[in-house]
Amino acid sequence: MRLSLLFGKTQREIPGEAETISHQLLLRAGMINQLTAGVYSFMPLAWRSAKKIMDIIRDEMDAAGGQEITMPVLQPIELWEKSGRGAAFGANLFKLIDRKDRVLALGPTHEEVVTDLAAHYIQSYRDLPQRLYQIQTKLRDEPRPRGGLVRVREFIMKDMYTFDADDAGLEVSYQKMVQAYKNIYRRCGLKAMAIEADSGAIGGKASHEFMVLAESGEDEIIFCPGCGYAANVEKAKFDKGSSIEQIPLPMTDVETPGKESIEDVAKFLNLAPSQMLKCVFYIADKEFIIAVIRGDLEINEVKLKNLLKATDLRLATAEEVSEQGIIAGSASPVGQKAKVIADDSIVSSINYVGGANIAGRHTNNVVLGRDFNAYKTSDIASAGVGAKCAKCGGTLESTRGIEVGHVFKLGTFLAETFGALYTDPEGNQKPCVMGCYGIGVGRLLAAAIEQNHDDKGIIWPMPIAPYPIHICGLSLDNEKVKEAADKIYADLYTAGIQSLYDDRIESPGVKFNDADLLGMPLRITASPRTLDKGGIELKKRSEKTFTLVPIDNIVGEVKRMIDEQMKAAA
Structure with missing residues (x-):
């Protein structure tokens, strides 16, 4: 491709709306263009890269036994009502009404559609396992699109769905997909890690996210450098410590004038925050909820929402708290009519200090099970930096990452709902056991850009680079240089190597700046100076030094360097 003909222009200024490195560089490189919030056009260079990514994904899905299909974007809303997941997706689910007043959804995912499809064609255990995938446009009405291609409203996703006879079969399919995903990221030249994750609106028994570590990532990852445990902060578990059993003592009130926060009350009473109860108030699907946790811990709202199976969870307003007769700053779970959810850090054999529900007063010796009861007790605490690893006792740390894949063990709930049943060898009908697997x-x-860039621009990994090589012809008004650059471009093409050829009449500075910004893995420079020295310059984008190569040797040397970088990612 001659750069003079390329559709799209580079720009020097950093776009004001771009927060992340990848967003800035993609816009500056003229690789994407925003049509409206969270909706982008892929320009030629970015689309070439995207197609290479999709080719790698197809290779690995096919190798793992996948069969590619395509399913409709338009989905009857009845499918979502039948599964009950329309409420879980909430306002993120795009809807439209056709000319016959039928409500349709624009598919954010295809579990409902593929399960309905499977119900038509899977009849016997002999039909299993099945692994079906597609690479297709998805639509979600994200409330806050951000980060360029990181969080958008319209996006291309590979989604695979597996159907097995039992949990053991699902485990085989799941592990095949986990390995396939690892292969995909490696072949794309990325370093990714699998972490335990929350299943969210997709649902299911268990899930893992694949994260590419990046400072600009929107997800916080809690990990243990000792044993390798890693989980999304929404899912992470940790060792909360054990408590020594105590003899339950009678409740007694104590004056705590002007002390409302856990820290202030604990200091005033000469206690550790872990000896206190913290109450946090929520509205879960319009129901008032009191979440109670040990004073040194924080509520994880995703864990709480999942425990309650709530569609909507938010903090209660001051007015809503007051309507319950609760005094903020001295709140107590004792004597409340509202539903109480307790974190499992609260032990029934411990005397805690809690609010007295009277301003300026707290209560000693509050005991779970004697003085208040919990509707449910479970892990609803957030793991933080410095917490103890539940697996090895090490110290947990935190980093940030971008989710680039998610795999789920769905189980049987959708198969049961949509009648995706099979007959086993004994003639009994059973639901298929499902898994689903997505890559954006x-x-x-x-x-890839977040993980591969410098202060000058993108450094594409060779397997997914739009072009493997960028040819810079300097002083192209010099006939000798133009002839040499044209020959290199033609010889590479004849050898099966497509390149990006900067054939513009521009200064060396402009050409080098654009080459660094666009980030092709290799760069050739032909100029009067290099030709006078008997060759042309060949360098890696990731390195400062170059090699002078005779023109007759350039095709072979380029092939060698491409093969070298491709093998490194294979």
Whole structure:
């Protein structure tokens, strides 16, 4: 491709709306263009990269036994009502009404559609396992699109769905997909890690996210450098410590004038925050909830929402708290009519200090099970930096990452709902055991840039670079230089190597700046100076030094360097 003919222009200024490195560089490189919030056009260079990513994904899905299909974007809303997941997706689910007043959804994912499809064609255990995938546009009405291609409203995703006879079969399919995903990221030249994750609106028994580590990532990852445990902060577990059993003592009130926070009350009473109860108030699907946790811990709202199976969870307003007769700053779970959810850090054999529900007063010796009861007791605490690892006792740390893939063990709930049943060898009908597996193509492309760039621009990994090589012809008004640059471009093409050829009449500074910004893995420079020295310059984008190569040797040397970088990612 001659750069003079390329559709799209580079720009020097950093776009004001771009927060992340990948967003800035993709816009500056003229690789994407925003049509409206969270909706982008892929320009030629970015689309070439996206297609290479999709080719790698197809290779690995096919190798793992996948069969590619395509399913409708338009989905009857009845499918979502039948599964009950329309409420879980909430306002993120795009809807439209056709000319016959039928409500349709624009598919954010395809579990409902593929399960309905499977119900038509899977009849016997002999039909299993099945692994079906597609690479297709998805639409979600994200409330806050951000980060360029990281969080958008319209995006390309590979989604696979597996159907097995039992949990053991699902485990085989799941592990095949986990390995396939690892292969995909490695072949794309990315470093990714699998972490335990929350299943969110997709649902299911268990899930893992694949994260590319990046400072600009929107996800916080809690990990243990000792044993390798890693989980999304929404899912992370940690050792909360054990408590020595105590003899329950009678409740007694104590004056705490002007002390409302856990820290202030604990200091005033000469206690550790872990000896106190913290109450946090929520509205879960319009129901008032009191979440109670040990004073030194924080509530994880995702864990709480999942425990309650709530569609909507938010903090209660001051007015809503007051309507319950609760005094903020001295709140108590004792004597409340509202539903109480307790974190499992609260032990029934411990005397805690809690609010007295009277301003300026707290209560000693509050005991779970004697003085108040919990509707449910579970882990609803957030793991933080410095907490103890539940697996090895090490110290947990935190980093940030961009989610580039998610795999779920769905189980049987959708198969039971949509009648995706099979007959086993004994003639009994059973539901298929399902898994689903997604990779966002645009996210992966953006993550590659977040992980591979410098202060000058993108440094594409060779396997997904739009072109493997960028030819810079300097002083092209010099016939000798133009002839040499044209020959290199033609010889590479004849050898099966497509390149990006900067054939513009521009200064060396402009050409080098654009080459660094666009980030092709290799760069050739032909100029009067290099030709006078008997060759042309060949350098890696990631390195400062170059090699002078005779023109007759350039094709072979380029092939060698491409093969070298491709093998490194294979």
